[in-house]
Amino acid sequence: xxxxxxxxxxxxxxxxxxxxxxxxxxxxxxxxxxxxxxxxxxxxxxxxxxxxxxxxxxxxxxxxxxxxxxxxxxxxxxxxxxxxxxxxxxxxxxxxxxxxxxxxxxxxxxxxxxxxxxxxxxxxxxxxxxxxxxxxxxxxxxxxxxxxxxxxxxxxxxxxxxxxxxxxxxxxxxxxxxxxxxxxxxxxxxxxxxxxxxxxxxxxxxxxxxxxxxxxxxxxxxxxxxxxxxxxxxxxxxxxxxxxxxxxxxxxxxxxxxxxxxxxxxxxxxxxxxxxxxxxxxxxxxxxxxxxxxxxxxxxxxxxxxxxxxxxxxxxxxxxxxxxxxxxxxxxxxxxxxxxxxxxxxxxxxxxxxxxxxxxxxxxxxxxxxxxxxxxxx
Numbered sequence: 001x002x003x004x005x006x007x008x009x010x011x012x013x014x015x016x017x018x019x020x021x022x023x024x025x026x027x028x029x030x031x032x033x034x035x036x037x038x039x040x041x042x043x044x045x046x047x048x049x050x051x052x053x054x055x056x057x058x059x060x061x062x063x064x065x066x067x068x069x070x071x072x073x074x075x076x077x078x079x080x081x082x083x084x085x086x087x088x089x090x091x092x093x094x095x096x097x098x099x100x101x102x103x104x105x106x107x108x109x110x111x112x113x114x115x116x117x118x119x120x121x122x123x124x125x126x127x128x129x130x131x132x133x134x135x136x137x138x139x140x141x142x143x144x145x146x147x148x149x150x151x152x153x154x155x156x157x158x159x160x161x162x163x164x165x166x167x168x169x170x171x172x173x174x175x176x177x178x179x180x181x182x183x184x185x186x187x188x189x190x191x192x193x194x195x196x197x198x199x200x201x202x203x204x205x206x207x208x209x210x211x212x213x214x215x216x217x218x219x220x221x222x223x224x225x226x227x228x229x230x231x232x233x234x235x236x237x238x239x240x241x242x243x244x245x246x247x248x249x250x251x252x253x254x255x256x257x258x259x260x261x262x263x264x265x266x267x268x269x270x271x272x273x274x275x276x277x278x279x280x281x282x283x284x285x286x287x288x289x290x291x292x293x294x295x296x297x298x299x300x301x302x303x304x305x306x307x308x309x310x311x312x313x314x315x316x317x318x319x320x321x322x323x324x325x326x327x328x329x330x331x332x333x334x335x336x337x338x339x340x341x342x343x344x345x346x347x348x349x350x351x352x353x354x355x356x357x358x359x360x361x362x363x364x365x366x367x368x369x370x371x372x373x374x375x376x377x378x
Contacts, residue, residue, distance in 0.1 A: 032345040034317065038337040038376075039304065039324035041066040043165075043204050043226045043277030045296070046089060046101070048072055053092045054356035055282045058300035060099035062374055064337040067165070067277070068101045070129055075106035075141050079118045082125050102126040104165065108141055109149040113156035120160040126332065127163040127202070128153075132171050132184075146188065147195070154196055163200040163332065168211065169252055178236075181252055182210040189214070193223065202331070205279045207231050207252045209262035215273050216266070224331045226277025227267050229306035230297050230364065235260045246288045247362045250281065251295040267323055268316035275327035278303045284359035299364040302350055306365070308343050308372035346373040 044059055044066040046052050059066055068089065070076035076085050082103040089101045104127045105111065105119055111128070119125035131142035143150055157164060168189060169180040185203075193201065199222075203211060206225045215225045228250075236254045239245055248254065267274045280303065281296025288294055299306065304324070311320040329336050352367045353360040 034308070034320070034343040034372075035340055036321040036343065037325035038064040038339045038341050039276055040064050040328050040337065041278050041280070041300075041303070042202070042275055042328045042332075043067055043069065043228075043279045044300075045069045045071070045279070045281040047282060048085070048088060050357050051282060051284075052088065054354070054361070055280075055298070055300060056089060056092045056099075057094050057097075059280070060093055060097045061376060062300075062304050062341070063099065064339065065100040065102055065334075067127060068103055070104045070106035071131060075108075076104070077106045077108055077111065077141075078115060079105070079122045079125055082119070083122060086124055104129045106131065106141065107143055107150065107153070107164075109143060109145050111150065111153045113152050116153055116156040116160055116162060120162055125162075126334075127165050128157060129165045129167070131167050132169065132188075146192070154192075154199060158196055158198050161200065161333070163202055165202045165204055167252075168203050168206070177253055178255060181206070181208050185210055185214050193218070198222070200331075202226060202277075204277060205231060205250075205252060206263060207255045208259045212262045212266045216271070218273070220272060221331065224273045224275065224327070226279070226328075227263060227274055228277060228279045228297075229299050229303050229310075230254065230279075231260065232264055232267065232310045233260075233306060246293040247364070247366070248297065249288075249293060249295055250279070250297045264310060264314060268311055268314040268319060270316075270319045270322065272322070272327045272330065274323065275331065276303075276307065276324045277328075282361050285353065285362050286359055288362065297364050298361050301354075301363050302365055302370060304341075304343060304374045305348075305370040305372040309370065312372075342375045344373045344375060345371060347371055348373045 041059060041063045046056055046068055076082050082105060086101050086103050093099055103125045105125055107128050107130050133142040133144050168184045170184045175183050201223045203225045205228050215223060230250060234248060234254050235257045238248045238254060278299050280298055280300040282298040283294040283296050307324060311317050326336055347369050349369050350363055350365050353362050
């Protein structure tokens with residue numbers, strides 16, 4: 001629902017230690033307001049330890065649920081480990097938070113069909129994540145033999161209606177980094193779906209026109225894709241303009257403008273095959289600004305503002321709620337949230353950093369002014 005009203009500048013409360021939250025930009029007058037069903041984040045990195053405690057509130061303030069990635073050290077490869085990780089997340093949440101972490105297992109060559117059955121029975125594991133070995137952060141324990149050692153596990157996932165979440169890149173060093181998504185689709189994903197057509201698959205954080213075309217060619221309800229704010233708003237120029245920009249470095253890497261445009265068109269089209277997945281991936285500043293910087297963009301505090309920006313610029317604000325709040329739970333077979341949030345057209349300035357015990361985290365669009373301010377006060 002879209003409406004206008006007169007609002008003074010408002011701020012959100014982010015339980016992030018003594019860290020500064022959104023900074024309102026002065027200005028009063030008639031402001032547009034969106035009232036939408038509370039979104040879920042279908043691809044989120046929460047890390048563990050102090051970093052988990054530092055970042056979890058940013059997601060909990062905005063999202064009802066989140067699919068939590070399992071690429072910790074060591075990775076979350078068993079249901080027992082997933083349940084333990086879930087308890088750590090719940091303990092780190094702000095008081096009275098009703099945020100629900102939806103856990104995942106990290107697929108390896110050794111994952112057994114029995115583990116998939118146990119995961120399904122647990123009621124807390126909702127998907128299995130495929131990382132090709134070496135594809136991204138903490139993926140060294142990933143899959144090396146998908147169609148051999150992993151096939152019995154994948155067949156059991158079909159039986160249990162357990163989705164496979166795919167980091168869609170090949171890791172062959174002979175393949176150009178900008179082509180790795182397309183090659184993965186052609187050599188891994190298409191053969192996988194042909195072999196197991198009933199397997200539910202989410203191709204995560206898509207980055208190319210090739211991925212858009214592939215998802216659109218698949219049957220609705222069987223294959224879908226998550227889309228991040230960075231791949232909707234940035235192209236590969238953003239890595240190099242004004243010097244090397246480590247805080248815009250993520251995997252899959254940003255692509256050409258033609259690909260960004262294709263993704264924007266896909267998500268704002270109203271297709272049910274695309275839904276929100278931030279891939280918010282916090283790293284300490286010193287691990288980003290170093291000779292071998294980590295891949296990952298921390299966007300949890302700004303994600304909803306940025307999605308709203310994309311849909312507004314596309315003239316598709318009437319389709320934003322479905323993308324953020326309906327398509328994901330519908331694909332997973334989960335109920336939609338019943339609570340509401342507001343997005344208010346009220347400029348605010350993103351903090352330049354968030355500080356916690358071990359260092360600083362630089363958010364996406366740090367120090368910049370955004371137009372849409374999320375609020376759960378509804």
